[in-house]
Amino acid sequence: MLESIYLREHREEAEQRLTKRNIDAKALLDTARDLDDVRRNTQQDLDARLAELNLLSRTIGDLMKSGKKDEAESARATTIELKGRTATLKDQLDAAEKALQDHLCTIPNAPHSKVPAGRTPEENVTVMQEGAIPELGPDAKPHWELGEDYGILHMDLGVKVTGAGFPVYSGQGAKLQRALIAFFLDKAIEAGYREYIPPHMVNAESAFATGQLPDKEGQMYHATVDGLYLIPTAEVPITNLYRNDLLEASALPIKMVGYTPCFRREAGSYGAHVRGLNRVHQFDKVEIVRIEKPENSYAVLEEMVEHVKGLLRTLELPFRQLLLCGGDMGFSSAMTYDMEVWSAAQQRWLEVSSISNFETFQSNRLKLRVKGDDKKNRLAHTLNGSALALARIVAALMENNQTPEGIRIPKALQPYTGFAMIQK
């Protein structure tokens, strides 16, 4: 959620930035301004009345003590009128605050100036591409066929146990998952991240704070009896570790990493492009999260990208880096890079990481601040990125590394898997 004070003091800039999302920024911001004006006027009015009331109450106390009962009684009568007025104003203020809040919730984050304008994924900018595209023979198979052939991935068993989109891994396939998770975690820890194992369910406050509610309500599994949501990403519980915190500047940077399964309903997306592991309801992911001073956040974003590139290089996967255009960016992000790996049998790029700077969009909802040098406390910047999402990495590894002898495991991963080849 954007700060109303930012919208008030940097109206022009906000409008320019927001326009990149192909939305009617002017109308949204005009409404925000009007609602904010109402809120402030109401508050000023209320505060003034309350000040009067406080003064009167103190006077009554004094009068009572000095035994001037009559004067106290008449003062009391006055307060009753005032009280009615303040009650009305309080209701109005609550309504005004809610109206402003509800409206601000509908405004997406303002894209950074470097974000290209654009409407569709076609307008994303390819920043770089690296790694040799493997040439597979004509009998190359997509990962879901390989998974069956080798007996390591069973989409049908998932259907039996749960439903479509819940993969079951077994044998070397299961070990490969575990190896990747351990590998990604170790690399992040090496890079200075502290590992967390967070809850896999969160309450509504947490889901709101990182931006999943109300924007993506339908995308989360909801345990309605207890009012909890299955996490769609570790970003939610890990970022919320710092909800309602006021940090010393010296506490930053905060670098966290966590592995969790991720649950996504993915309502409405079916078809050829979602076969196998391409899009599933449950997948494993290692997520890195940063809490930073505003002036550092964009340098940190690049640093996180470099970390992910390092992982992809080590896994010997061809990859490319995309800078998302305004129209394709997530609701909460100010700037997002997507990392995609080439899946050789499907002949397509698969998104395996999304790295974003949220600036103060999340921290405003989180109420996550940093103490300033002067008296001013500022909202921190939050960032996060997948490092990495497993299911599609597994898909690409299987497809790209298929050989007549079996599926080759990248060298760096072999100490984790304990084998160099997946075989029948």
Added chain:
RNA sequence: GGAGAGGUGGCAGAGCGGUCGAAUGCGGCGGUCUUGAAAACCGCUUUACUCGCAAGGGUAACGGGGGUUCGAAUCCCUCCCUCUCCGCCA
């Protein structure tokens, strides 16, 4: 799930209807003293919103929400959480 106790500032811990944003101690910051440090002493030490160029002012906050009252950290209701005991259980 049942019974009981409790939730106050960074921490510990008073307050139990009026001048309490809140005693006191610890911690932290600044100062005096000292060659330096410690000790001692003095002062300061929450946050949000809002008005103001600023200095500074106003309002709110004692787990969350609601109520009683001219006035609530203090009384009442409700929800949440923590602790103890019992039950259940990986």
